[in-house]
Amino acid sequence: MDVKHLSDYLGFAAEKLQKHNLFQSERFFLDVYCLLPGQSQKPHRHAASDKVYIVLEGQCRFRLGADDTLQGPGAALFAPAGVEHGVTNDGPANARLLVLMTPPPEHA
Amino acid sequence: MDVKHLSDYLGFAAEKLQKHNLFQSERFFLDVYCLLPGQSQKPHRHAASDKVYIVLEGQCRFRLGADDTLQGPGAALFAPAGVEHGVTNDGPANARLLVLMTPPPEHA
Numbered sequence: 001m002d003v004k005h006l007s008d009y010l011g012f013a014a015e016k017l018q019k020h021n022l023f024q025s026e027r028f029f030l031d032v033y034c035l036l037p038g039q040s041q042k043p044h045r046h047a048a049s050d051k052v053y054i055v056l057e058g059q060c061r062f063r064l065g066a067d068d069t070l071q072g073p074g075a076a077l078f079a080p081a082g083v084e085h086g087v088t089n090d091g092p093a094n095a096r097l098l099v100l101m102t103p104p105p106e107h108a
Numbered sequence: 109m110d111v112k113h114l115s116d117y118l119g120f121a122a123e124k125l126q127k128h129n130l131f132q133s134e135r136f137f138l139d140v141y142c143l144l145p146g147q148s149q150k151p152h153r154h155a156a157s158d159k160v161y162i163v164l165e166g167q168c169r170f171r172l173g174a175d176d177t178l179q180g181p182g183a184a185l186f187a188p189a190g191v192e193h194g195v196t197n198d199g200p201a202n203a204r205l206l207v208l209m210t211p212p213p214e215h216a
């Protein structure tokens with residue numbers, strides 16, 4: 001049975017944001033991103049994939065289109081296909097995000 | 109900006125499980141399900157959609173294929189297309205689930 005526990009995905013690394021895959025199919029992937037203070041995913045866009053970020057712990061600054069917003073645990077942010085998006089952990093705490101992409105992009 | 113907070117989706121109802129939509133596109137929907145003790149979603153399957161359940165609070169008994177499992181907060185369960193799945197809140201606490209379906213099924 002395919003059961004995972006979010007609390008098991010805790011791997012951080014000093015060199016860069018860490019991505020841990022929970023589930024993947026041809027239709028989507030669901031990852032946990034672990035960001036130390038100062039780490040980020042630069043703003044980018046996917047032409048044909050939607051992305052959702054959900055904050056599990058910590059606080060991150062999100063870029064969605066032309067907007068910026070600081071969000072903590074329980075926040076869910078939707079970046080539809082074509083919309084620029086990115087995330088930075090401004091600190092001081094470690095941050096973990098649940099990240100949905102549907103469908104997985106070509107380069108994933 | 110499309111930001112939602114999971115803590116805002118708290119609507120339970122005595123007559124049946126409540127589904128609250130966070131985001132939807134042609135590619136997916138993301139809902140919060142609120143189940144009082146005793147409420148359930150009967151086992152069913154989707155021919156061409158994947159589903160993921162994530163327990164936000166409470167404990168639920170999940171059916172995945174031929175298996176049953178009792179899971180609490182932070183558990184993530186993957187029901188690929190074609191696999192029978194269902195969920196019951198055995199109680200005693202209220203339960204909330206984050207539910208991903210990709211793509212939205214024809215009847216959704």
